[in-house]
Amino acid sequence: MYYMTFDKNKKNVFSAIQPSGTMTLGNYLGAIKNWIPLQEEYNCIFSLVDLHTITVRQDPKEFHKNILEAYALFLACGVDSQKSIFFIQSHVHTHAELAWVLTCYTQFGELSRMTQFKDKSSRYSENINAGLFCYPDLMAADILLYNTHLIPVGIDQKQHVELARDIAGRFNGIYGDVFTIPEPLIPKVGAKIMSLQDPAKKMSKSDSNVNAYISVLDSEEDVLKKFKRAVTDSNSEIKYSGSLTGVDNLLNIYCCVTGRNINDAENEFRDKGYKYLKESVANAVTSEFKSIQSKFNTYIKDLGYIEKCYKEAAKEAYGISKEIISKVFSKVGFILK
Ligand code: TRP
Numbered sequence: 078m079y080y081m082t083f084d085k086n087k088k089n090v091f092s093a094i095q096p097s098g099t100m101t102l103g104n105y106l107g108a109i110k111n112w113i114p115l116q117e118e119y120n121c122i123f124s125l126v127d128l129h130t131i132t133v134r135q136d137p138k139e140f141h142k143n144i145l146e147a148y149a150l151f152l153a154c155g156v157d158s159q160k161s162i163f164f165i166q167s168h169v170h171t172h173a174e175l176a177w178v179l180t181c182y183t184q185f186g187e188l189s190r191m192t193q194f195k196d197k198s199s200r201y202s203e204n205i206n207a208g209l210f211c212y213p214d215l216m217a218a219d220i221l222l223y224n225t226h227l228i229p230v231g232i233d234q235k236q237h238v239e240l241a242r243d244i245a246g247r248f249n250g251i252y253g254d255v256f257t258i259p260e261p262l263i264p265k266v267g268a269k270i271m272s273l274q275d276p277a278k279k280m281s282k283s284d285s286n287v288n289a290y291i292s293v294l295d296s297e298e299d300v301l302k303k304f305k306r307a308v309t310d311s312n313s314e315i316k317y318s319g320s321l322t323g324v325d326n327l328l329n330i331y332c333c334v335t336g337r338n339i340n341d342a343e344n345e346f347r348d349k350g351y352k353y354l355k356e357s358v359a360n361a362v363t364s365e366f367k368s369i370q371s372k373f374n375t376y377i378k379d380l381g382y383i384e385k386c387y388k389e390a391a392k393e394a395y396g397i398s399k400e401i402i403s404k405v406f407s408k409v410g411f412i413l414k
Contacts, residue, residue, distance in 0.1 A: 083120040088226035090115050090262070093124040093166070093219055096140075096147035097133070102291040102362065103270035103280035105154065106333040107231050111264055113155040115229060121161035122223050122394065123151070128166050128173065129216070132209040133201055148383055150293065153372035158386040166219065168391035171398040175218035178405055179244055180211050187243070188213060191236060217241035222398035224257040231269070235261055252408040255401070270333070271326040273307040294370060297363045304359040305352075315346040315354055324351075327358050334361045 083089070094108060115121055125147055130140065144165065156163050166172050188194065188210055198205040220228055220241050228238055238261040245256035272278040274289040284290055288306050295303070308323040317328050317339045328342050331354075337345075346354050376383060407413055 087118070087120050089224055089257075090119040090121045090227045090229060091124075091220050091223050091225040091259075092121075092229045093126040093129075093216075094147070094151075095130045096125045096127055096144040097130050097135075098139075098143050099282040099290075100147065100150055100293045101270075101280050101282050102293065102330065105293050106270050106330070107264075108229070109151065109154045109156070110333070111229055116157055116160040119227065122225075122397075123156055123161055123163045124166050124219060124394070125151070125164075126166040126216075126219065129212060132206065132212050133197070134204055145380070145383065146377060148387060149376035150369075150373050152376050152383070152386070153369045154293075158390065162390045162393045162397075163386065164390035164394040165387050168387065169394045169398060171222055171395065171402045172215065172218050175222055175398075175402055175405060176211070176215040178409065179217050179221070179248075180214040182248055183211075183214055183217075183240075183244055187240060191240070193233070193237070213237045213240050214244070217244050220259050221245055221256045222401050223394075224397075224401070225259040226257060227262045228259050229262040229264075232263055235263065248405075255404050255408055270330060271321065273303055273323075273326070276308065276321050276323045276326045291362065293366055294373065295366070297367075300363050300366070301356070301359045304355045304362075307355060309351045309354075313350060315349060315351070316343060324354070327354055331358045331361055334358075334365050 092108070092112060094104070100109070112121070112123060125144060127140075127144055148163075148165070151163065152158065191213055194210055194212070197209055201209070216234075216237050217240065220238070221244075230238060238259065242258055242260075245258050249255055249258075270280045272280050272284060272289040273291070274284075274286050278284075278289075280290045282290055282292070288303050291300055291303055304327075307327060309327070310322050310324050315324060315328070317325055319325065328339060328346075331337070332339055332342050335342075346357070403413060
């Protein structure tokens with residue numbers, strides 16, 4: 078995709094994900110699967126935000142591998158390098174540059190109120206680095222470099238998007254219209270996938286119990302095994318309660334994967350037992366993963382192709398972002414080179 082051919086009548090979408098290891102079923106249904114259809118309707122820019130990931134200490138070898146694998150996996154999930162710009166954040170230096178400028182237009186108090194910072198600083202109390210604190214400015218830079226109109230994100234990122242809007246509005250207030258003010262695009266229905274072992278908790282790859290989450294690259298046997306062990310309720314009814322039960326979570330996963338609505342799913346499982354429900358969910362998930370896994374295995378063996386995609390994408394992303402960064406630099410009074 079060449080940005081010169083970006084359709085001016087279409088809105089621009091930007092979204093990003095950290096390449097921090099295992100992609101879970103939760104990440105897939107909550108984010109990536111929603112990105113795919115957007116490519117038909119919008120000018121899409123997607124990024125693997127590796128600069129964000131080092132706010133938490135990474136093992137360099139492992140991290141390097143995670144980035145390449147994440148890139149291949151996104152292609153396998155249907156991020157289409159012909160339709161969208163899909164780049165690696167550290168390849169486009171304007172992100173770090175704009176992040177610094179925006180940091181100087183953000184108040185300490187605003188960053189202190191970010192719930193994700195509070196969360197992460199209690200989880201990683203041995204390494205509360207300044208990057209973790211300033212991370213929302215880097216995220217604001219990601220978004221604001223591309224005249225973004227819409228940002229598909231989960232509800233947990235809404236506060237960061239609001240901050241990006243505030244900062245953009247503040248900057249525009251001082252210097253005139255430089256940034257497009259973006260809006261979050263938050264999925265209305267149920268893409269929050271919970272732990273299979275504790276449905277009150279979000280499904281997470283950092284869970285100490287591997288049965289709590291499913292990886293997109295899990296084998297068919299593992300997927301079935303994990304669903305079989307999923308917690309359900311003490312009665313045997315298959316009904317959506319809306320109060321975060323194990324059955325709610327299974328129905329939700331089933332509907333997200335198959336595109337059915339909850340009512341239809343309830344009808345389908347009426348008079349059926351939990352065993353049947355679990356096997357049906359496992360089958361639906363495995364059949365969706367099958368084609369992703371086979372494409373992933375092809376891409377990951379073809380590093381030349383992956384490299385061609387991310388290099389091209391970085392060039393295009395830079396091409397768009399440099400116009401914004403030059404505007405910003407000139408507005409604040411820097412001497413342009
Ligand atoms: N902060 C997001 C997360 O942890 C990832 C992210 C970084 C992002 N930059 C972004 C998401 C820009 C949307 C837009 O999930």
